[in-house]
Amino acid sequence: MSEIKVNSIKGVSASTAAISIDNSSGTCTAKLTDNGGNQFANRNKIINGEFRVNQRNHSGSAGHNTYTLDRWKYARSANSEFSTSQSTDTPDGFANSIKLDCISANGSTGAGDYAYLRYHIEGQDLQDLSKGTSAAKAFTLSFYVKCDITGTFAISIEDVNSRMCNATYTVSNTNWNRYIITIPADTTGALANNNLTQLSVHFYIIAGSSHSSGSAVHTWGAYSASSVATGHTANIVSTDHNWYMTGVQLEISDYATPFEHRSYGQELALCQRYYFHLVSGNDKLIGLGMNYGNPDFFAEVTFPVTMRAAPSLDITTGTNYYRMYQANSSGDDMDSFVISRANTNKCNLYDSGSGGSIGKGGVLVTNNASASVAFSSEL
């Protein structure tokens, strides 16, 4: 082993040093202009990759094809049920992970069984991948997994052009480990520059032979249902077993960099493009409004960030769950309301049965501990 001791490194024709070294502290000042072709910041295409944001306050059985913690969708076959939740069991440097707890003790894996976590990415966030062109770039998926069974797990990357690339990682102990998978460049199948899903990442935790008997592994090709999880052997089919994941990063690079931590506020704002939990619980402000007609009440909601699409209103319903106060009254109650004139920045909440008076303003609040108002423009 050898060691070079210098106090600066300068280009042959340069007037100033590219790297200036502090002789006493061992630190340096470097003038970097390129990070091996990768971005210095905002490298991670995955939002909520460390599972800190849980606006739905989700914990429990999600059901097939439903969102759990923000941005992460869970899907499974009929007899492969897991409880999904936010966990504090993490590797060093993380606060949260997602936990999948097997709650269907079927003990074996049928040919058609499957369960996976899925992440969708908008096309307009993938244009730097240059997929489908001669300039296509490889990208690297890295993540931490802890599981109390060992064996090989599958992931698959699928695009909207019915193309896919699968890969595997092998869990050899029950500790937290970081796994790194580089996905080769694909010069076929361009991704549209739009606000729709163009690429999806799947993390399999159960895959029967109908999903894992194909031959293609770790190469781009036409979608094949039997190849989405080729090589997957570590099926979690006992209620004794859990699977945890955190630190998910997808970056345009042929190697992995350390996980890019963002502030909670940044991560929440990124999540709110797809889902915005406005309020839940009793006597919480929803918004201000007015009576357009005798029974027609409109309240206005402004979203904290521009949403991906005009969102759906996701509202719990029940007798007198919501109340509109107007003109010093004790309030008019309503069970629900409807979204109206929604765009990606604002919407109205409309109720046709309020008891308000034309032209008067009002305050819309929750009126039950189970009341909840959210907006979804998920992929």
Place this chain on the structure above:
Amino acid sequence: MTFIKYKLFKDALTSEVNVVNKIYSDHTLSIPFDPANTDYQEYLEWAKTNTAEEAD
């Protein structure tokens, strides 16, 4: 969480049908007619073989 029905809604100002409610036993998804909204896309698939309740 039991799915009950889809029900169409008219805009109160224009009377144009531009929202469909997906009604469950304990909550409702109120879905605007935006082609990029995945709930709306799901409704359109459902409507190929089913019929939503008419707007009032």
